[in-house]
Structures are given as structure tokens and as C-alpha cells.
Amino acid sequence: KAGVTQTPRYLIKTRGQQVTLSCSPISGHRSVSWYQQTPGQGLQFLFEYFSETQRNKGNFPGRFSGRQFSNSRSEMNVSTLELGDSALYLCASSSEQGRSEKLFFGSGTQLSVL
Amino acid sequence: SQQGEEDPQALSIQEGENATMNCSYKTSINNLQWYRQNSGRGLVHLILIRSNEREKHSGRLRVTLDTSKKSSSLLITASRAADTASYFCATVRYGNNRLAFGKGNQVVVIP
Numbered sequence: 341k342a343g344v345t346q347t348p349r350y351l352i353k354t355r356g357q358q359v360t361l362s363c364s365p366i367s368g369h370r371s372v373s374w375y376q377q378t379p380g381q382g383l384q385f386l387f388e389y390f391s392e393t394q395r396n397k398g399n400f401p402g403r404f405s406g407r408q409f410s411n412s413r414s415e416m417n418v419s420t421l422e423l424g425d426s427a428l429y430l431c432a433s434s435s436e437q438g439r440s441e442k443l444f445f446g447s448g449t450q451l452s453v454l
Numbered sequence: 455s456q457q458g459e460e461d462p463q464a465l466s467i468q469e470g471e472n473a474t475m476n477c478s479y480k481t482s483i484n485n486l487q488w489y490r491q492n493s494g495r496g497l498v499h500l501i502l503i504r505s506n507e508r509e510k511h512s513g514r515l516r517v518t519l520d521t522s523k524k525s526s527s528l529l530i531t532a533s534r535a536a537d538t539a540s541y542f543c544a545t546v547r548y549g550n551n552r553l554a555f556g557k558g559n560q561v562v563v564i565p
Contacts, residue, residue: 442502445489
């Protein structure tokens, strides 16, 4: 079974631009969560999607948004990028929503905002 | 908000030695999980311990949970160079689906 796939692996953007990151969960997994990881703040929860619906949201500004498609693939978008958005963005999938069992993580997208 | 807090934050040991990391949290939890991360890659799930469990083993890993002290420990026995990584604890509260991760422990195993 293929693991969680995130694309692209690296991304360089400038302030004010927008970016879209993609995540393909493990086949059969319907829950996708997104996390932001920075050296200063550690791992912070962005949001979780299950069956195309956002079920949970972290404390991030509205510039951060996401969606999930019928095939469970998910995208997250960050608009009007700021320098502080530079981070490793991790996507994780699990088989069931609402039980917070084992998460399977992708390798992440390293975003650098210049 | 971040809930887990590991201690110590950096650990350097010789291959074959044991490594112990601690994690404390603030609120009641449903379960606590430990993950490993290698060099800025994705996290790998190691072990999950539920709030009604006190100890769990998986291979060379041993996790304990003390809900009265709101703390957990991860022990890696007979460490190997391949165990060099960052280790994170993550807690799940009742009624809240998200995992709250700690800051992580960096472990370096010297061959």
C-alpha cells in the first residue's frame, strides 16, 4: 500500500503570493489532517477533513484554508503569504474520523517564503 | 495549544545504551502517542497508550503513563545509530479529535 504522498516536496514563494499544497492519503483512509511545523512553534494543528467536510480547525488565520475531494485527496491553500508562513507542512491520514488513533504522515512540503 | 512537553530536549548517548524521554501534559486525555521524525521528514507512529493503561511495550520501546502525574515516558533500550531522530509525544483529549504535539526530544545515538 502506498503511503501518504505530499507534493511538491519543496516550494519557494515570495511574500504576498499564494500557494496550494496537495496531499494524497493512504488508499481507503478518509480522514486527512494538516499540521504546520516550525522550529519555534513546533507542530501545530491546522485542520482536519473527513468525507469532504472540515471537522476540526486550529487557531490559524483565514488565509489558511483547505478542502477535500471525493477521492479523499486534500489540498491546503495559503493566500497572501507572509515570511512567518515558512514551515514544513505535514499531512496525515487515518482510517476513521473522531477516534484520533494512529496517524500516517507524509514527508511534508517545505515552504520557504522570501 | 501545545499540550505535551518533553524533557530532556536533547540527548546524546552511545550505541547500546538506553534512552529515556519524558512528556508531561496539562489536561485529561483519551490517549497519548509517541512519534519519531527523521531529519525534517514526516512523523512515524511508534506507540499509543490509552488513559486506562499504565505500560506498553513494542519491540525495544517501552512507554509508561501516569495519569495522576499527567506524565509519560518513552524508553528505548539497546539504542542503535538508526534511532537517531526527534521524538514527539502527542495527546488526544476526550471530545477533541486533534493531536496536540509536544516540542520534541532530539536523540543522537553515537556509533
